[in-house]
Amino acid sequence: MCVSYLSQRIIRPIVMLATLISVSGCSTIYSLAGNGASKYGQDVMMPYLLTTKDFPLACATGESLTSVIASFGQYTTSVNQLSVLTNMVGGLCVHTQAQKAHLNFLRLAKMNHIAAAQDARIQSKRLHTIAAGRQYKAYQALHSNFGEFGEECPMFSDDYEQLVWILGTVSAVQAVLSDTAGGGEVGVPKNLAPKAIRAAACLDTPRGNIAWWGLPKAIKALLSSILPGAGEEGVDQWEQMAIASKIGDKSGVRISRALMAIGAENAGKIDLLKSLIRDQANSISNTASNRDFVLLDAVATDMIIGLSDSLWTAETGHRTPHGSFGTFWDDAQDDTGLDIDFGDF
């Protein structure tokens, strides 16, 4: 009885495993491990990470896990979706560092410290190149998983796939922008930008925009405003971005406004950019972050603070002062006191 039990529960699986290893080598185990890691990442790790507002922690997690997840890629394709997200997070981490170097460049140039400013600019370019590499890997993982990007829309099996698709599309756009900022060393194909318009269009439906905080509409409109002749005729892309931003406001995930702010800065629309920065400051004090996507909302605010910092630094030499997000150095100050008759005070 005891021998029979042992044989059934312990010995048999061990024998089967040994047979499996001897027949197929370690690849089966790695494949199983990869599938497990992917499942764990998708079901547990990512949802957990998305609820934290601690961006540096998310960064550390994304950066440390990217290689581990990617290493399973040779044994199983199931890690592709997770790779999109970890590479995207890893790209954002370096992008933040590049942004800091850019602020240094602006500050030092303003102080006329030319050699130091040049050094900061070189550093910023190098970091942008690293960011571009990671963001491009996120796109490649997206491509491996869903097939050709920007052609036919994939059949999404669940919400998680849609999330991966839309964030992977953002990564593709970022890869193009980061590579340009870095001097084109990675060689990210420039046609990813127009392809991303069509990729975003796959979810640019009333349901898709509500589910994903207006992001599909925002990506489409932003790129259509940048690429000559890309948008539909007669459509005001800035109006579309404003609609997307409002959807983001309501949902508590304000990435659409971050994209609109990037577009405004890119086009030199400084008044619009300032107004968007003010809107974001108001919005985050009035509407709480969506608790399932706190991280993405925090990243959006960080991106807009980054743009505010650039404006402040170029003008004053320092970034947005503490507690002053949504205000500017040249804001008119209300010095008028109450109309009180002091009499013989």
Add this chain to the structure above:
Amino acid sequence: MLLVSKKITILLFLLITGITSTVANAIDNKRTFCVFDLIGKQGDVFSMMEDYRLEALKWNVDLKLKPYTDEKIAAEDLKSGKCDAAIMTGLRGRSFNEFVGTLDSIGSVPSYDHMEQVLKLLLSSKLTKYMTSGDYEVVGVSPAGAAYLFTNDRKVNSVAKMSGKKIAVLDFDKAQPYMVASIGASPVNATIATFGPMFNNGSVDIIAAPAMAYGPLELYKGLGENGGIANFAIAQLSLQMIIRKDRFPKEFGQQSRKYVWTQYNRAISLIEGNTESINPEYWMSISEKDQEGYSELLRQTRISLRDQGIYNGKMLKFLAKVRCKLDATLSECTAPDKE
């Protein structure tokens, strides 16, 4: 003792006034540089200009860069004085400086080797006087890549077969409709923003475009399965930096031109990267005999455009000298109607 004290006071006075005037200069020399980049602040040109801005600080000028995605508005703002300087294509820059603007003339700079020699020679003190025209001075020229003919039908592989075809022309460049009409094709007005989509949706059969437009404008869509790109530089496009002369220190122009020249290889490597991104199957090689024929056709057109006052004769002559220096066997070098 009193004399020494007086000397020290004078020295201190000179030192203080000297420092004050240096600071005052730095503050006085704040200038707005309008940057045309089709993509905007995130584009390659704007990025290049951020490096330029740092160099300009060394020449005691603090530049504020302003992105423009519409070249026409950048040019208008330079004219109206809203911009103290601007960077734009040579095609547009021709209205500010006819001599340097003629650099982008059709067929006059056949290769990047020619371009390199031309830009190097433009630094020569003998040509400095031509950098200024009226209130404006050209303070730098950067290569923007060769323009090639993109056709949606690779059977159209000769000028003769272009007859009757619709070809997009940039509405502000008078040379283009003339050239197109002279080969019997139909010019269709376009802008930098519309010529790509017009080719992709079939509104025109042929466009002239640099390699950098291939990816972002997805020109492979217009090329389709039957299209091709003639491997023959129809023109060399350039980016030209133009200042309002009275708004900058006297030495700024030459300092700037020297710096921009040091960035030549960087610009060429970006262009080469863009050229390599083109699907190799699209390239159509043009036989040497045909190339000779086209070069002569373009030369005759240039002469005609010169006579109409569109191209600058001096620049055409200079470019012809460069071509003949690099290849003295060219038939044009001994032609009676030299440029």
